[in-house]
Amino acid sequence: MRLFSLLLCGALLTGCASPPPDDPGGTWINQAAIDAARESGRLREALLAYGPNLEWQIHPERQQASYSNGFELVEGRLQAVGAGQWQVTFYGDYEEQLRLQGDQLTQVASGYWPEQRFARAPTRGDEQAPLGSSFEQALYRDYLGGDWLIEEGQGQGGLVRFIDNGQVQGLPGAERFALCLAGDCAAMSGEHDSLWLQAGDQGSPWLFVHEGNRLRIFEAHNRAQFDEMPEYQPGPQRWLLKRR
Template identity: 65%
Template sequence: MRLSLALLASALWLAGCASTPQDPSGTWINQAAIDAAAQGGPLREALLAYGPNLEWRIDTARQLATVSNGFELSEGQLQVDPAAGWNVDFYGDFHEHLSLAGAQLLQAPSSNSPAQHFVRPQTPAAADAPQGSSFEHALYAAYLGGDWQIEQGSGQGGLVRFHADGAVEGLPGAERYALCLAGDCAAMSGEHDSLWLQLGNQGSAWLFERDGDALRVFAAVNQAATDEMPDYRPGEQVWLLQRN
């Protein structure tokens, strides 16, 4: 009898453990989109192919889940799904379902987005950094990391280094940069990739093309009227950079 009770207690304890999902709290990034971009092709094509969501931040203690698409944040209420995983309920009556599979956070396909996979960032951004920073830093390192030589343009022969935190060294007239991931900057540049270059308080948009280890940067020519949203098209090539 004692043996039977012990076995029953053990079985109940194991069942309880099996029904309690692992805590997914923390930051998760879309590594598949980063890996696709790192192949050296158009940036936003890679993000669209594996997006639209780029980073999740989950807080089970507060029952909150926030997702970033590179431009805007959506915050939802997180609830444990008795079947498996978690449901995220957003304002506007749309939902996402999350679950864990090994070291991955899985987002199930829904009416709003396709199935997507997320992983923990190797180097998470600071706790007080804006959401999306962990994905952005990992993308910047993979897409523009390393030494680039200026083959054509101002500073020809010099080396350029793009840092994961958005700093840039060696590019004349710039000390900060930001890649356009989505939103207004994407709408203004159409099918072209764009980035923002800034020196001090002054900055402007540029268009670029990435082809393997070659990076061409063009002036952004605005074809829109003064009272319309900017409509940028490539102008004169300003730099040709080659990654060493």
């Protein structure tokens, strides 16, 4: 979905050293949700179990902290309230508490959310990158990374590669992809995992089942009436991919 640049930091470049242990500044991702999705194959279940928030970006120097849950981007005011503890105040005066313990940032359980834990993103990242993009990049790499062989379907025998910037190579009729994380696409696909495949300006939703080293991609059939929100169910299988 987005193109990321790699930042090559030399020893003499400022800003490339590891942050102090009591510095929450930077980008934090919900690695637990990614790990659970990779191990089980079930993306929606993992996001529901370990989310709903997917990424925090924290800027102590600006007294600013923002989070993404894959659907909303929410910005709040950051304030230190103790050693390794911060309070984030959002519009409407609702608050969240953050606690830093070593390399783990914990969003303390509140009346709005359960406790959630975050790990620093692999790099400090591009501050201009959209909020949530570091989580997406890590998810795409860990969940769909590597080479896939088309065992069944159009292009049988060819290799497919899902790239962490949202490009897909080798899948007939598709140039880009996006996994459904939250919002309308999740509501429309219900209990099923879904992704968006696009070529040029044309795209459509698909449902998939991730089973170990196999990925089955199904047509998304809409069971709703024309004046209702779409309700997708698996149709015919279009592809069976096997990770090499």
